[in-house]
Amino acid sequence: MAHPVDFRPMDANTEAIVCLAWARMLGLKDDALAGATDRRVEHVVPDSDSLSLVSLFGRSVLVGPEWALEGAEKYPDEELAAARTLMQIARDHRPRLIGAATLAFTDTYIKDAALESAVVTDDPAAVERLEKGCPPDDVAEVGLRDLAAKFVLLGEQDEVVAAAGYQPWQGILAHVGVLTSLSHRRRGHARVVSAVTLNDALDEGMIPLWRARSDNDRARRLADALGFIEAGTETIVGFG
Structure with missing residues (x-):
C-alpha cells in the first residue's frame, strides 16, 4: 500500500521556478501558478485525449476537454487526485489510467564520500548491458537509453551495477530516472x-524532479533519502 503524500515546504525561489516550469508544460501563462491560491486552475484543450490533474504546492490544475472539466466541477481537488474519480468522469469515453504519480524536487547538492570513488560511464554498450539485467517493465518505465544525460555506475571488474540519468523539461527541470540490475x-x-545524477543536473542549472508512481514505496523512499521533497501529485486518464 502506498504511503500518503506528506508535503514539506521548499525554498520560495525553488518553488517559484518549479511552478513556472509546470505552467509552461501545461500550456498556461507563466504566472498562472504564481502566488498562493486555493482556486483550481482549469485549462480547456478541446481536442485533448486525456484528463489530468496536477497538484503542486497546494495549487491544482485540471487540463482536458470541456466536457471533462464540466464533469469535474462538483468534485474537490482531493477527490480528483484519485484516478477512480477521473475514470468516473470519463466513464462514457472508454477511460484508461495513464499514470498516478507523486512529484518531488530538490535544490540541494549531495555530499557523500562514496561519490569521490564512484566510477561512471555513459557508454551506450554499458546501458545496453544494464537493461538486459533488468525486468522489461522497469526498463520501459525508466527509458534510460533515451535520457539526455546518463551515468552508468561500474562495480568491480567494470561490472555494470546501476544507472541514473535525466531529461530536461522546459530547460528548467531535470526529470530523473534510475535503474538497478536485479543482482545488485x-x-x-x-x-x-542518483546522487551523481542530481548533482550534475544542479551544475547545469536545473532543478531535479523525481516522478514516482504513487504506489512505488521503494522509489519514494529512495527519493526521500536523496533529499527530494514531495510537493504534489499528477494523475492522468486517457480516452479511447
Whole structure:
C-alpha cells in the first residue's frame, strides 16, 4: 500500500521556478501558478485525449476537454487526485489510467564520500548491458537509453551495477530516472548513481524532479533519502 503524500515546504525561489516550469508544460501563462491560491486552475484543450490533474504546492490544475472539466466541477481537488474519480468522469469515453504519480524536487547538492570513488560511464554498450539485467517493465518505465544525460555506475571488474540519468523539461527541470540490475539491488548503488545524477543536473542549472508512481514505496523512499521533497501529485486518464 502506498504511503500518503506528506508535503514539506521548499525554498520560495525553488518553488517559484518549479511552478513556472509546470505552467509552461501545461500550456498556461507563466504566472498562472504564481502566488498562493486555493482556486483550481482549469485549462480547456478541446481536442485533448486525456484528463489530468496536477497538484503542486497546494495549487491544482485540471487540463482536458470541456466536457471533462464540466464533469469535474462538483468534485474537490482531493477527490480528483484519485484516478477512480477521473475514470468516473470519463466513464462514457472508454477511460484508461495513464499514470498516478507523486512529484518531488530538490535544490540541494549531495555530499557523500562514496561519490569521490564512484566510477561512471555513459557508454551506450554499458546501458545496453544494464537493461538486459533488468525486468522489461522497469526498463520501459525508466527509458534510460533515451535520457539526455546518463551515468552508468561500474562495480568491480567494470561490472555494470546501476544507472541514473535525466531529461530536461522546459530547460528548467531535470526529470530523473534510475535503474538497478536485479543482482545488485539493496546495496546502495541506486543512491550513489542518483546522487551523481542530481548533482550534475544542479551544475547545469536545473532543478531535479523525481516522478514516482504513487504506489512505488521503494522509489519514494529512495527519493526521500536523496533529499527530494514531495510537493504534489499528477494523475492522468486517457480516452479511447
